[in-house]
Every structure is written in structure tokens, then in C-alpha cells.
Amino acid sequence: MTIDVARSIPEIRNIVAKAKQDGQTVGLVPTMGGLHAGHISLIEHAGSLCDHVVVSVFVNPTQFNRKEDFENYPGNEAEDLKVLSGTCTNSVFAPSATEVYPEGFATSVTVSTGDKILCDAHRPGHFDGVATVVTKLFLQTGADIACFGEKDYQQLFIVKRLVADLNIPLRIEPVPTVRETDGLALSSRNARLTPEERLLAPRLHRALEQVADAVRGGEAASLAIAKAQTWLESDNRFDVEYLEMRSGKTLEILERHDEQDEPRVFIAANLGKVRLIDNIGV
Numbered sequence: 001m002t003i004d005v006a007r008s009i010p011e012i013r014n015i016v017a018k019a020k021q022d023g024q025t026v027g028l029v030p031t032m033g034g035l036h037a038g039h040i041s042l043i044e045h046a047g048s049l050c051d052h053v054v055v056s057v058f059v060n061p062t063q064f065n066r067k068e069d070f071e072n073y074p075g076n077e078a079e080d081l082k083v084l085s086g087t088c089t090n091s092v093f094a095p096s097a098t099e100v101y102p103e104g105f106a107t108s109v110t111v112s113t114g115d116k117i118l119c120d121a122h123r124p125g126h127f128d129g130v131a132t133v134v135t136k137l138f139l140q141t142g143a144d145i146a147c148f149g150e151k152d153y154q155q156l157f158i159v160k161r162l163v164a165d166l167n168i169p170l171r172i173e174p175v176p177t178v179r180e181t182d183g184l185a186l187s188s189r190n191a192r193l194t195p196e197e198r199l200l201a202p203r204l205h206r207a208l209e210q211v212a213d214a215v216r217g218g219e220a221a222s223l224a225i226a227k228a229q230t231w232l233e234s235d236n237r238f239d240v241e242y243l244e245m246r247s248g249k250t251l252e253i254l255e256r257h258d259e260q261d262e263p264r265v266f267i268a269a270n271l272g273k274v275r276l277i278d279n280i281g282v
Helices: 009-021 037-049 067-072 077-084 118-122 126-141 150-165 188-192 195-200 203-216 221-232
Strands: 004-006 026-031 052-057 091-093 145-149 171-175 238-247 263-271 274-281
Touching (some): 004 009, 009 026, 009 091, 026 037, 026 126, 037 077, 037 145, 052 077, 091 126, 118 150, 118 238, 126 145, 126 150, 150 171, 150 263, 150 274, 188 274, 203 221, 203 238, 203 263, 203 274, 221 238
Parallel strands (some): 026 052, 026 145, 052 091, 145 171
Antiparallel strands (some): 238 263, 263 274
């Protein structure tokens, strides 16, 4: 299947307009490139719901706190297009930074829900960058549905709130986390792990499972978390930023398991130069 590649906003709007004139529904999968099986699952989900799938490939500079992370973010457009050619993708939106943020750009979107907790406490301004770019992508593509992965649960939560608060006529579809056979959540950042770090990385998921098993058994979350964090950091390779149990409905901190709260355990930790995040339902 031939994939249309749009570089400008008028181009992608023209492609989507033609699809809608033909009565097609349009799904959007926002990515920053470095495509892997997790992205493919988002694309497949969008394809199961929509007639025309748009995949955006844009490394958004405004959501990076550290220049090093932005400069080292893995991605190769030629490889990404090759991957997409084997999927149900109909069109790709791959704009330049100046196309998305032209000279004089001075507006941003801020979502206070989830403010100063989890990743937001450690990456100030990150979610403002995310909220701004996804708002622009929603408006630029005019998509009916957008798919986001549960691995970035706080991002998913914030984007849902953004769409509801701004009355954007688009539905957000969550997609379950895709994992390697050893439990490591798929992420473009995993490519930056050394071979030794890659062998250690699945411990992040095991720490989440330890907490989930303990709180399901009646243990207080704070005690279960303390044990899991001590185990994870025991060899001095992991530096845990946070390990918490929160409500999947409100992101409020939880101490006891209650299914009505839809509890989830969240973790972020640095392993070498790579920051890893993950979460699971309890």
C-alpha cells in the first residue's frame, strides 16, 4: 500500500479532507518516531476503528527537559517509513519543527490535572509541551479518534482531560502496554540501554508486580513500596524517582487496594543514562 507523506499542515489537511469527503473516519496515532511493536499495536487499534489511519512522526522539542534527551532521542525516518509500509497506515504527517512552531509562536496549553505528581514532579513543563503539541496535531489532522498507549498513563490521563475541557470533537482510545517476553515495556528509549542494562531493565516490571501482589493481599501500599524499592535499588544500578500506587480514575495517592478506585502502581527510575517508566493495574 502506498503511504502519502505530508510535510506541511495544508498537505495533511487536504489528505484528511479527501478521506472525509469519501465518508471515511480518520484515526490518529501520534509518535516521535523510533517505531517499535508498541507503536504498531496503536496503529492496528486505530485501523480496527477507522477507515483512514494517520501516523504523525515528530520529535517534539517542547516536551524535553534536558537537551541531551532531545538530541539523543532515537529515530530514523527512512526506517520508520519502512516499518509503516507494512501496517494499515494510510498517511504520515512528518512536519519540521518550524512547521509546527513557526517564528513568533507564543501560545501553549497547560493542563493542571495531575500537576506536580509522578512524571510532572520530575519533568517540569513536560506535559505543557505534550498538551500543546497534541492539541495542534488534533487541530491539524481533524482526526475522529486518537490512540494513546497506557504505558504513558499520566500522559493518557492528561490528554483525556484536555479533550474534554476544550470540547475537542475527538475520542481518545487507550491501548494496553506492549511488553517484551521478559516484561520490559516497549519504549524507543530502550535502544539506549547497554546490553548489561537491558538484562537488568525487566526488574522495573517485577518491582511493580511485587507491589501489586502485596496490596492485593491486604498489605499497605507504603510498606509494599518500601520493600520493592529497596530490592530494586539494592545493586545501586537503579535510581528510583517514584514508586507509588494511585487511582487510575483520579491519580490520587492510595494506601489500600479498592477495585472501585481502579488502582495502578506507577514507577519511574533511571538506569544508567536512560529514564524508564512503567505502570500496571492492580
